Amino acid sequence: MALSTLKKKRRIQVIALAAVALVxxxxxxxxxxxDGINFFRSPSQVAEEPPSPDEVFRIGGLVEEGSLIRGSGETIAFRVTDGGASVDVVYTGVLPDLFEENQGMVGTGRFIDGRFEATEILAKHDETYMPKEVVDALKEQGVYQESAPGS
Structure with missing residues (x-):
């Protein structure tokens, strides 16, 4: 009788230890x-409901034409739009080679004092690629146009 009670206690201890280890x-x-999970927001979502300054997130859309300003050194300012709203972006660093106006981009950073301060900027890597989130946001605003194959 004492042996089966000892086995039950041991089994309960093992299960409890496994539960604690899992937690x-x-x-x-x-x-x-x-810090590795960054939510995506379109410029319209940022304009409607600005995130807190301590929240890191991704923003994507098209680089607005005529908005690209190269400052002194590696500081670049521009606006990103989804057709419904535009958000000012500032970035210090080297931009991807394919980064230019009227092209898709995704940036990671924080929204501080009414502008997006990017720590990373990604640009499309060929003529047809654009992140799914950006395409969805642009389609929602009625701005996205499918590119013709081979163009």
Missing amino acids: ISTALIGYAMR
Whole structure:
């Protein structure tokens, strides 16, 4: 009788230990990924509901024509639009080779004092690529036009 009680206690201890280990590992994974998950927002979403300055997120759309201003050094300012709203963006660093006006881009950073301060800028990598989130936001605003194959 004492042997079966000891086995039950041991089994309960093992299950409890496994549950604690699972909770701890889940917490550690969540803590490690807290900065790795960036939500996407279109310029219209940012204009309607500006995120807090401490939130890191991605913004995407088209670089507005006539808005690209190259400052001193590597600082660049421009506006990104989805056809419904425009957001001022400032970035310090080297832009991708394919970055230009009227082209798709995605930036990662924070919205501080009414402008998006980017820490990373990505541009489309060929004539037909644009991130799905950007295409969806542009289609929602009625701005997106499919490019003809081979153009």
